[in-house]
Amino acid sequence: MPRYNPATIEPEWQAYWDKNRTFAAPRLPKEGAEKFYALDMFPYPSGDGLHVGHPEGYTATDIVCRAKRMQGVSVVHPMGFDAFGLPAEEHAIKTGEHPRVQTEKNIATFRRQLKSLGFSYDWDREIATTDVDYVRWTQWIFLKLYDTWFDKEQQRGRPIAELTIPDDVKALGVDFARQWVDERRLAYQSSAPVNWCPALGTVLANEEVIDGKSERGSHPVERRPLRQWMLRITEYADRLSSGLKKLDWPEGVKALQRNWIGRSTGAEVDFKLAPGDSPGAKSDSPGAKSEFPEKPADGVLRVFTTRPDTLFGATYMVIAPEHPYVERLTTPEQAAAVKKYVEAASFKSDLDRTELAKDKTGVFTGSYAINPVSGEPIPVWIADYVLISYGTGAIMAVPAHDERDFEFAEKFGIEIKAVVDPGDKVSAEERAKVLAGKRVSPEAGVAINSGEFDGLPTAEFKKKITAWLAERGVGAEAVNYKLRDWLFSRQRFWGEPFPLAHELDDDGKPTGHIVPVPEADLPVDLPHLDDFKPPGEPVPPLEKAPEEWLYPVIDGVKCKRETNTMPQWAGSCWYYLRFLDPKNQDTPIDPEVEKAWMPVDLYIGGAEHAVLHLLYSRFWHMVLHDRGVVASPEPFQKLVNQGMILGENNEKMSKSRGNVVNPDDVVREYGADSLRLYEMFMGPLPDSKPWNMDGVSGVYNFLGRAWRLVVDERSDELVLNQAVTADEPTGEQLRVLHATIKAVTEDLDKLSFNTAIARMMEFVNFFTKESARPRACLEPFVLLLSPFAPHLGEELWRLLGHGDTLAYERWPAFDEKHLKQDTIELPVQIKGKVRAKITVAADADQAAVLAAAKADPKVAELIAGKEMIKEIVVPGRLVNLVTKG
Numbered sequence: 001m002p003r004y005n006p007a008t009i010e011p012e013w014q015a016y017w018d019k020n021r022t023f024a025a026p027r028l029p030k031e032g033a034e035k036f037y038a039l040d041m042f043p044y045p046s047g048d049g050l051h052v053g054h055p056e057g058y059t060a061t062d063i064v065c066r067a068k069r070m071q072g073v074s075v076v077h078p079m080g081f082d083a084f085g086l087p088a089e090e091h092a093i094k095t096g097e098h099p100r101v102q103t104e105k106n107i108a109t110f111r112r113q114l115k116s117l118g119f120s121y122d123w124d125r126e127i128a129t130t131d132v133d134y135v136r137w138t139q140w141i142f143l144k145l146y147d148t149w150f151d152k153e154q155q156r157g158r159p160i161a162e163l164t165i166p167d168d169v170k171a172l173g174v175d176f177a178r179q180w181v182d183e184r185r186l187a188y189q190s191s192a193p194v195n196w197c198p199a200l201g202t203v204l205a206n207e208e209v210i211d212g213k214s215e216r217g218s219h220p221v222e223r224r225p226l227r228q229w230m231l232r233i234t235e236y237a238d239r240l241s242s243g244l245k246k247l248d249w250p251e252g253v254k255a256l257q258r259n260w261i262g263r264s265t266g267a268e269v270d271f272k273l274a275p276g277d278s279p280g281a282k283s284d285s286p287g288a289k290s291e292f293p294e295k296p297a298d299g300v301l302r303v304f305t306t307r308p309d310t311l312f313g314a315t316y317m318v319i320a321p322e323h324p325y326v327e328r329l330t331t332p333e334q335a336a337a338v339k340k341y342v343e344a345a346s347f348k349s350d351l352d353r354t355e356l357a358k359d360k361t362g363v364f365t366g367s368y369a370i371n372p373v374s375g376e377p378i379p380v381w382i383a384d385y386v387l388i389s390y391g392t393g394a395i396m397a398v399p400a401h402d403e404r405d406f407e408f409a410e411k412f413g414i415e416i417k418a419v420v421d422p423g424d425k426v427s428a429e430e431r432a433k434v435l436a437g438k439r440v441s442p443e444a445g446v447a448i449n450s451g452e453f454d455g456l457p458t459a460e461f462k463k464k465i466t467a468w469l470a471e472r473g474v475g476a477e478a479v480n481y482k483l484r485d486w487l488f489s490r491q492r493f494w495g496e497p498f499p500l501a502h503e504l505d506d507d508g509k510p511t512g513h514i515v516p517v518p519e520a521d522l523p524v525d526l527p528h529l530d531d532f533k534p535p536g537e538p539v540p541p542l543e544k545a546p547e548e549w550l551y552p553v554i555d556g557v558k559c560k561r562e563t564n565t566m567p568q569w570a571g572s573c574w575y576y577l578r579f580l581d582p583k584n585q586d587t588p589i590d591p592e593v594e595k596a597w598m599p600v601d602l603y604i605g606g607a608e609h610a611v612l613h614l615l616y617s618r619f620w621h622m623v624l625h626d627r628g629v630v631a632s633p634e635p636f637q638k639l640v641n642q643g644m645i646l647g648e649n650n651e652k653m654s655k656s657r658g659n660v661v662n663p664d665d666v667v668r669e670y671g672a673d674s675l676r677l678y679e680m681f682m683g684p685l686p687d688s689k690p691w692n693m694d695g696v697s698g699v700y701n702f703l704g705r706a707w708r709l710v711v712d713e714r715s716d717e718l719v720l721n722q723a724v725t726a727d728e729p730t731g732e733q734l735r736v737l738h739a740t741i742k743a744v745t746e747d748l749d750k751l752s753f754n755t756a757i758a759r760m761m762e763f764v765n766f767f768t769k770e771s772a773r774p775r776a777c778l779e780p781f782v783l784l785l786s787p788f789a790p791h792l793g794e795e796l797w798r799l800l801g802h803g804d805t806l807a808y809e810r811w812p813a814f815d816e817k818h819l820k821q822d823t824i825e826l827p828v829q830i831k832g833k834v835r836a837k838i839t840v841a842a843d844a845d846q847a848a849v850l851a852a853a854k855a856d857p858k859v860a861e862l863i864a865g866k867e868m869i870k871e872i873v874v875p876g877r878l879v880n881l882v883t884k885g
Helices: 006-020 055-070 086-095 099-116 132-146 174-182 233-246 251-261 308-313 332-345 403-412 428-435 458-471 591-597 612-626 663-670 672-681 693-710 731-749 753-768 775-785 790-799 846-855 857-863
Strands: 035-040 074-076 148-151 156-159 187-197 202-204 222-231 264-273 300-305 316-319 363-370 377-382 394-397 475-480 500-504 510-516 557-561 602-606 639-642 823-830 833-841 867-874 878-884
Touching: 006 099, 006 663, 006 672, 006 790, 035 055, 035 591, 055 074, 055 602, 055 639, 055 672, 055 731, 086 099, 099 663, 132 148, 132 187, 132 612, 156 612, 174 510, 233 251, 233 612, 251 612, 264 308, 264 458, 300 308, 300 316, 300 394, 308 458, 332 363, 332 377, 394 403, 458 475, 510 557, 663 672, 663 693, 672 693, 672 753, 672 790, 693 753, 693 775, 693 790, 731 753, 731 775, 753 775, 775 790, 823 846, 823 857, 833 846, 833 857, 846 857, 846 867, 846 878, 857 878
Parallel strands: 035 074, 035 602, 316 377, 602 639, 823 878
Antiparallel strands: 148 156, 187 202, 187 222, 264 300, 264 363, 264 475, 316 394, 363 377, 500 510, 500 557, 823 833, 867 878
């Protein structure tokens, strides 16, 4: 019997689409046509395959793309795989199998699962970040970063060749000039304190550390200095922040990015270290005019403060445990205590040290610094609530006007000196506590205990003290960011090799000079290794590479390759560009192609990527824009975050919780169209929703009813239902059809997939009851349904007599004239209870509606001989008659 059987229908249409390359996009949008670039945040191909949470966003973009093609839009919709990273390498360590082998197996599984769900991807454009050809262009982009410096005046990146070296720098010699240039590159080396995880054998970013342990595997993490490659993303902080204004992104995501960038204005101030260690030492306030130096002089602690008006209240200083002056400032008497404290701090994450810290800890260095406005010596402490990654890694502590400083000062018995009188902005009692140093007052007010500046309002004082500091060369107006330069090294094997090498002298020792690999020699592929295990110390596995790979000769210079690898973020920073021109061997993307398709018109993915992936991608894109590689200033114009699909126990799906649902199982039982439809019907796309197999069964039944609208299940053959006719539709049938077209079209524009499905369900319910179902109504409905349930749509379209795929059929249009109802049905209430229903003209006035109600036989019988108290007509809704007795 020809019952609805997705197991038969779906593989046939998937094979058809593959064979005919149905969804292959043109190199450039069709002339005169609107373009639409839809993108999913591509998956990491794990060994577990997809679970039902993955296809939610993919289904949403697919529905939109299918509808857009039918609306005459040129659509590009690609898919690929973010395939470098720790899981494949961990598997290699356990099994000895090369990460590429496992990665390609996983990709094959993901590709099969994605195709089984009927997504209309252009598979000709498939890429994986591990493809050697893709690695080539990732390395090419890194060399562009290495060859770029940021011009602060022009606020853009420029080629290193356009960087003018000052004459006084040149005079110090070639090596010094080269170092001066290297310090200004967007890609540079630094010895930075990092999160080192011995168990994983790699450095982790702050966000990959939770409660002092690695996010993956929950292994202990410690802080230690290590030579790293860094990317100067901070130079683009202003552009990254201001550029958000023009993007159609969720406001929550924009706020997260702005907070991550953390722009704040204030002043940088220099505190000289006190001569000796005597607390009685005092220095005269600076008097001579001088320039504020670009970098602090030796023996000076530079701080950034948003409250320079509180300088007179700075009663101590704090440096981070990783600050380079720790050893210098620590007196012999304090050495043991300082060493113990710094070691303990190395095992805490930044989050533990700041937001989660319930108790302030610290240790006195034994040294002092001079307050530049008062000349008074103030003690220098080490405390882990100050981070080396924020500002300068040192702060001036004003306990009367900062909560953290207040808690620290109270605990360690440090002076608390009020320098801002909040006045009547707080109660008299609170003001008294502030002035007595017993309560924090972050409020603005007027200056007190601030010498010649007493009585100045806070805003005015800020300007005057900043100018005063600048005139004396000990301070300057400054902008600071929470955003730190991007730590771009990983001590792992399974990642992109850096296209750089270190020059060696005749004795085989590094000269300090970096040698870029010529573009003609890219890609630098990973060497063969038999042993993938980390050495157990911060040394990359690539140190074990064969000598012929490790020690190349580049342009006649003997070198040692960089053995750190790039992080997994590298490949995902620019994949959206390569999708548009994946076979190009001359450049990562043809400028004509990029200009035609970019930016991405719809980007859907999880909220977990709200900051890092999106920020990193925008940064790379801005650099490529500055260097003329791309014309578009931003990569992603519209962003949508899909909600999480939870397990049936309302918890996040995970193997450990045992609540993972494999889409293969759902497809096997109910079909891909049912899975797609259910995921869109669960609720609004951005909301989190619990999985429920009963819900899948419900939409499967709906698709069966849609099937039976067209197919005669009583026949032994696949034939049209006898109710399908060539007759002209009735007025009501046209009204239902056009109302459905209008609603579904508008809901798609709003990405309101659940309400669009509800509208189609109403259509099916209506026409199931109709004895005649005109083709003129069924064919447009099948086209509306097809983006949501593409296999069923194709099958019904063919059964209705059409030979080819419906993928490019014209999207149905609605006509307003058919949306007007000729008649409407109204309930008639007597004493508030519905007793009958009447049909009246849609434009009938109250008198006509009332007459029709009273004329209804049932109503007439119920009100006969009774006194009428009230006659209520609610236009378009109901009639209510209230009688006495």
